[in-house]
Amino acid sequence: MSDFKVTQLKADLDFDQLPYWDVVIIGAGPAGLAAGLTTAHRALTTLVIEAKDRPGGQPQFLYADKRIVDIPGFPDGITGEELSQRTYRQAAEALVQFRFNEELVTIADTDQIENEDKLKRVITSKGSYLCRKVIMACGLLHYPRKLPVLDQLQSRSVHYKIPKIGDYEGSHVAVIGGGDSALDAALMVLARGGEVDLLVRAAEPTGKPDSVNRIRDAGGRVHLLTEITAAQFVGDKIEMQLSTGSSLNCSLAIVQIGFLSAKETFERLELVLNEDGSIAVDPYFETSRKGIFAVGDVHGDIKLIAVAWAEGIQAAIHAFKEITSPYWLNEKRLKDHKIALIGEKIARAAATVRKA
């Protein structure tokens, strides 16, 4: 048996000039990275959209320092961070292209047909991309949405969850966000003798008006139509420049600007879901929408890195087969084609019966 041969994408390929991508992958966690390097190793142009500023998914963001001991081939274990970095390097070296800080919004069907495939348009928070296949690898977790201008400080003084009481008691705190969780955070700080500046991007907070009144009554300052444009440390204080032209110095920031919610995304995509809210797939990891695959935690009941890898790789290979072979050479397409023919036959028979 011969070894699998990697077919490299050409190093001088101008990705900005592609009329469409072969594959767009949503999420740069274990499943998305494994899928990406598999399609790129088969010379498919591959774009990965990742909502966060770095690749890696849960191992990078939830347990970077944990030594993972159940990955085959690593008898001494490997940290979440190192595993993420290695997998990312492998994908990047295979010429997978990445867009970070960009979120999937929806996927539209188009009328443009390319070798039997109707192209899809993947619409994100920053743009849109035409492609032949989409692989959803965006996990099931709800991550707190990060604020890049504060995140770049990489400081323990920037919180995305409510800090422990001792951390904010009596402190000057900037709370960012206008929803109920931001308002609750502001009230908690005020109740512990803290000073609060609530920064709300919109003209009105979306949280309960009663909470806003309580914040004002307790001495909290509510800044509407206000965003942070820059931030830096001056001594042990965070100095923030605001879009209103003024600046703010505080010792702590609590960011409550929502979550990256898998459920909302799936609803927008109109995919058939399982009872537990995960995406339903067929044995080829294809969803109820043709040409859209789903792999890893996004659908599976066994939530492990090795399983996410394996599913990412399988979906990538099914996508590759569909892209490169006509239906009569492709098991899945042949099956779909047969089912369609049977459907047509049944419909024709039913119409004949009705006429008679």
Ligand SMILES: Cc1cc2nc3c(=O)[nH]c(=O)nc-3n(C[C@H](O)[C@H](O)[C@H](O)COP(=O)(O)OP(=O)(O)OC[C@H]3O[C@@H](n4cnc5c(N)ncnc54)[C@H](O)[C@@H]3O)c2cc1C
């Ligand atoms: C605390 C903890 C410890 C664990 N320990 C282990 C272990 O020891 N061994 C093991 O095998 N497994 C472990 N797991 C499970 C493992 O981490 C997951 O099964 C695995 O990360 C799933 O990979 P994934 O790529 O499907 O999803 P994820 O890792 O969740 O990656 C999804 C990616 O998609 C991105 N994304 C989400 N929504 C969007 C969007 N709308 N647009 C663009 N990008 C988006 C996310 O930012 C993320 O980067 C652990 C899990 C946890 C929580």
